[in-house]
Amino acid sequence: ISASSIVVLTNFKTQRRAIQSRLDLSHRKGVIRVTSLEEFQGQEADIVIISLVRNQRDENFLAKEELNTIVSRQRLIALIVGD
Secondary structure, rough: HHHHEEEEEOOOOHHOOOOOOHHOOOOOOOOOOEHHHHHHHHEOOOEEEEEEEOOOOOOOHHHOHHHHHOOOOEEEEEEOOOO
């Protein structure tokens, strides 16, 4: 699977920037896309890595309808990362 068929989804801009800054893709062809659920709406990828973070202002994130959508964007593998 190429890097271009991998997407990282997160709902927070700060988390998105942190992930993007830590990815070192200089040795790979293609780019792992890091985006928000809103921007990725209606699209799919072979592998979707879902980065969940807890936000004190939004403690019910896991109960929202968006979570149902976020876990249905993968064709092959969904990997959910949380703390």
